[in-house]
Amino acid sequence: MDPHVLHNKEQSRYDLFLGEELIGLADYVNVDGELQFTHTEVNPAHQGKNYAAILMREAFADIDANNLGKVWPVCPYVVTYMKRHPETAHLLSRELN
Numbered sequence: 001m002d003p004h005v006l007h008n009k010e011q012s013r014y015d016l017f018l019g020e021e022l023i024g025l026a027d028y029v030n031v032d033g034e035l036q037f038t039h040t041e042v043n044p045a046h047q048g049k050n051y052a053a054i055l056m057r058e059a060f061a062d063i064d065a066n067n068l069g070k071v072w073p074v075c076p077y078v079v080t081y082m083k084r085h086p087e088t089a090h091l092l093s094r095e096l097n
Contacts, residue, residue: 003051005058014059016042016051024055026078033069034093037078056081060088069093 001019008015008025016024024042028035042051056078063071070093073079082088083096 003054005055005062007059007062014055014062016055016058018046018051024051026055026059026075030069034072035063035069036072036074038074040075040077052077053081057085060091063091 003016003018003023006015006017011027012029013025013027015022016026022043023046025040026037027039028037030036040052040055042055060071063069071078071082071088071091072093073082073096079096082092
């Protein structure tokens with residue numbers, strides 16, 4: 001079974017599913033077109049399988065493809081992900097330290 005990511009606009013987050021099971025999420029707050037990612041989590045039973053990276057990769061692809069705004073990573077995981085994936089730099093609303 002392959003994971004898939006859906007944009008849950010009503011709850012301002014991206015949801016990660018494995019089949020029908022919600023196994024992870026990435027919360028954000030939209031502040032004047034800046035998507036501030038505040039929290040990312042994967043169900044403990046599914047950790048260590050690269051699912052958080054898949055979640056962020058797909059979330060950023062959606063943001064980019066649909067021109068949803070710029071990103072400011074508040075969550076430490078998202079900061080680390082963006083530092084490790086320079087191809088996401090064009091989505092940043094400001095430079096990472």
